[in-house]
Amino acid sequence: MILLSFDIEEFDMPLEYGKEINFQDQIDISISGTNHILDILDKHRVKATFFSTVVFAQNAPDIIKRIIKSGHELASHGYFHSAFEPEHLASSRNELQEISSQKITGFRMPRMKPVDENEVKKAGYLYNSSINPTWLPGRYNNLNRPRTKFKEAGIWQIPASVSPILRFPLFWLSFHNLPIKIYQWVAERTHKKDGYLNIYFHPWEFTELGDQERFGFPGYVSRNSGRKMIERMDQFIGALKLKNYSFSTISEFIQNS
Template identity: 65%
Template sequence: MVLLSFDIEEFDMPFEYGKEISFSDQIAISRAGTIAILNLLDKYEVKATFFCTVTFAENIPDLIKRITDSCHELASHGYYHSDFKPEHLLQSKIKLEELSGKEILGYRMARMMPVDEKEVAKAGYAYNTSINPTYLPGRYNNFNVSRTFFKKENVLQIPASVSPLVRFPLFWLSFHNLPLVAYKALASWTYKKDHYLNIYFHPWEFTDLDNFERFGFPGYVRKNTGDKMIQRMDKLISWMKSKKYPFGTFRDFIKTI
């Protein structure tokens, strides 16, 4: 099963690069990207999981309805994208359930940062997918963590997919920077080994991020964004459909384990 997911959030990433961006622009950019994603998913009739912050959800009620009406899964990405307190785990779950009318089963920590599994369990989540089991300088050092799903504190842990052996990450940055044929080869290898893929992206990747003065992003972040990203994702989903890879939500996946 392909677990295609999107971390939909207020677009605060320019702050990491010393740039200012208004809250209205943060919402507008992520909103535009989320619409592009939903249009692609509709085109191919595939289901995905949307990990959403409460802050973003409160500002896009029509898209939350579109997500749930289309039978995609809504899960928690915290209350805010750039602020975290343990109490936000339960608070975000309750608020997203209130806003969507749907049960929230899953959690993903902003920026895939560590989170206390006991607190995740206390908040009532069935699964957590906040681990990138690879090494990325300044961000992750998780070579000691299982590549594939496991239980901890009675919560199912579903790490992001990385390739066998060398643990090359299949996350959004590698999708932007690798030749598409190379990314497909790594994805195919990983799928054959693990029998599932857990790959994640963000809505702002589907908008034009080339303006260095505005966003401050280095080339490896802004490469293949906007229309190029939409075209690449279209090709990836089309290829996966041709390979007969089934798509499903995390909610679907945990029922098979």
């Protein structure tokens, strides 16, 4: 089972690199990228999970409608992308349910930061997908965490997929920087070992990110973005479809676990 997910949010990442980006540009870039993603998913007739911040959902109502109409899952990515309080767990879920008229059962912490699992359960979620079970300097130190799905505090934990050996992360940066055939090879072997693959991306990856003056990103972030990212995602999903891999939302995957 292939679990594709996309974190749709206000595109505030340039701020981490000392660049200013106004709020409307943050929203517009994420709207454009999400439409590219939905076009690819529609083409291949596969379903995915979209983790949305409330701020993005409030400012992109047509995108939320399209996600729901296309049969994808909407889940919570918190209220804001760069600010978090424990009460946002419940308030983001409630607000997204109000906006979408859908039951929200999943949560992912922005930037995959740690979150209190008891608070996640208290807020009414059935699963949390906020763990990248690898080691990445300055970002993740989760080698002591289970590599595949498990339960904690009474809710499902669905970690991002990493390879069985060395815990090589199969997240968005790997997708951009590895030759696509090598990425697919590692992904398929991880799927064979685990029985599923949980990989995540962002809509702003589908924008050309090489403008140093505007975004300030290093090459490993901007590489294969924009049109190349659209082509790579189309190629990747198409290749897996040809090999008869199944795709699912995370909530459907949990229901069948």
